[in-house]
Amino acid sequence: MNIxxxxxxxxxxxxxxxxxxxxxxxxxxxxxxNAGTSKIAINIKIDALDFENLLTTIKKYKISLVIVGxxxxxxxxxxxxxxxxxxxxxxxNKYAAQLEGSKAFMKNLCKxxxxxxxxxxxxxxxxxxxxxxxxxxxxxxVKADGLASGKGVTICYKKNEVIKVSEEIFLGKFKSSxxxxxEEFLAGEEASYFLIVDKKNFIFFGSAQDHKxxxxxxxxxxxxxMGAYSPAPIIKKKIEKKIIxxxxxxxxxxxxxxxxxxxxFLYTGLMIKNNEPYLIEYNVRMGDPECQVIMPRxxxxxxxxxxxxxxxxxxxxxxxWKKRKCMTVVLCSKGYPGxxxxxxxxxxxxxxxxxxxxxxxxxxxxxxxxxxFSNGGRVLNVTSSGESxxxxxxxxxxxxKKINWRHGFFRRDIGWRVI
Numbered sequence: 452m453n454i455x456x457x458x459x460x461x462x463x464x465x466x467x468x469x470x471x472x473x474x475x476x477x478x479x480x481x482x483x484x485n486a487g488t489s490k491i492a493i494n495i496k497i498d499a500l501d502f503e504n505l506l507t508t509i510k511k512y513k514i515s516l517v518i519v520g521x522x523x524x525x526x527x528x529x530x531x532x533x534x535x536x537x538x539x540x541x542x543x544n545k546y547a548a549q550l551e552g553s554k555a556f557m558k559n560l561c562k563x564x565x566x567x568x569x570x571x572x573x574x575x576x577x578x579x580x581x582x583x584x585x586x587x588x589x590x591x592x593v594k595a596d597g598l599a600s601g602k603g604v605t606i607c608y609k610k611n612e613v614i615k616v617s618e619e620i621f622l623g624k625f626k627s628s629x630x631x632x633x634e635e636f637l638a639g640e641e642a643s644y645f646l647i648v649d650k651k652n653f654i655f656f657g658s659a660q661d662h663k664x665x666x667x668x669x670x671x672x673x674x675x676x677m678g679a680y681s682p683a684p685i686i687k688k689k690i691e692k693k694i695i696x697x698x699x700x701x702x703x704x705x706x707x708x709x710x711x712x713x714x715x716f717l718y719t720g721l722m723i724k725n726n727e728p729y730l731i732e733y734n735v736r737m738g739d740p741e742c743q744v745i746m747p748r749x750x751x752x753x754x755x756x757x758x759x760x761x762x763x764x765x766x767x768x769x770x771x772w773k774k775r776k777c778m779t780v781v782l783c784s785k786g787y788p789g790x791x792x793x794x795x796x797x798x799x800x801x802x803x804x805x806x807x808x809x810x811x812x813x814x815x816x817x818x819x820x821x822x823x824f825s826n827g828g829r830v831l832n833v834t835s836s837g838e839s840x841x842x843x844x845x846x847x848x849x850x851x852k853k854i855n856w857r858h859g860f861f862r863r864d865i866g867w868r869v870i
């Protein structure tokens with residue numbers, strides 16, 4: 452079968468790398484892909500958000516399955532559009548994608564279904580913000596309602612900071628929405644719990660912990676993610692039972708009752724406090740960079756899993772995992788997550804020899820006249836597996852030192868909780 456994978460980041464390179472290993476696959480087309488996917492698949496440089504043009508392309512290349520990597524097309528309704536046009540697609544419908552597309556939608560669903568989460572208020576104007584501040588203790592978390600590439604969350608320690616950040620969102624800083632959610636701050640340890648979901652069943656699809664802050668010691672502004680590791684040691688069996696029974700089952704049940712069951716990858720962003728899980732966020736796709744540390748551990752054909760899910764038969768498949776740990780460190784363009792350097796050459800990547808447990812996933816990269824250039828804020832994901840997180844990180848640092856690119860930076864403390 453021919454498969455199209457939508458997206459251009461490190462997540463998509465990691466997915467693509469796993470997809471091409473399937474004996475069920477003939478050709479893989481990445482739309483638009485990056486320099487990394489171009490080596491193992493066929494990149495098609497079209498705008499995946501132009502659904503009509505995408506449909507024409509799918510028919511032209513006889514694509515029988517579309518896998519959607521990023522959140523934007525899902526929130527815009529790509530699954531509904533393709534299904535209407537009789538194209539097989541893996542991902543949630545537009546209604547269910549609001550779990551990520553609207554913080555207000557997600558929080559209101561939690562409230563209606565008694566799902567443990569931080570106290571909150573949906574705010575549309577300054578008066579709403581002041582009302583919440585009058586009854587809340589600092590710090591307060593300000594979250595843009597719509598999509599913001601992982602940069603729409605700010606922890607504020609002063610009232611005037613809450614007001615300033617809120618006003619920026621009201622004025623359209625993130626374009627996707629002019630409303631926001633204010634939340635009480637939950638102190639604890641963050642972790643991500645992944646699932647694949649069909650209309651009847653769900654299966655565990657890995658756990659991970661990432662580092663969202665740009666600076667070491669968790670300082671500076673939020674990013675899309677500076678590194679990650681898997682599995683997440685904090686998610687022990689007792690906590691996992693609570694996650695499933697108190698958070699996941701009520702969420703999926705609520706969507707089914709609306710006649711809009713969730714399907715696809717589901718990323719549950721959690722705060723673990725005193726061995727109790729609280730829902731921080733849902734993402735309706737694999738995480739980035741969490742996907743880059745889950746795919747190398749997966750020991751079952753991913754297309755086989757997806758095919759079972761499309762037939763609502765996830766209860767009939769057993770997913771196997773390699774008994775190893777995995778870590779990735781993100782190499783970013785200087786200036787990220789603000790105004791970062793663009794189109795800077797990366798000279799010697801092809802000359803770096805890697806062992807079988809290491810791989811460099813491409814994110815913001817492109818090929819121009821047979822040369823490799825940076826093409827985004829997060830550029831490369833240096834990834835490795837092994838028995839010990841400490842040894843894995845040391846191996847990653849050796850690889851990073853070999854990369855001839857003076858316009859990048861990375862965090863040196865990825866995995867500090869487990870090292």
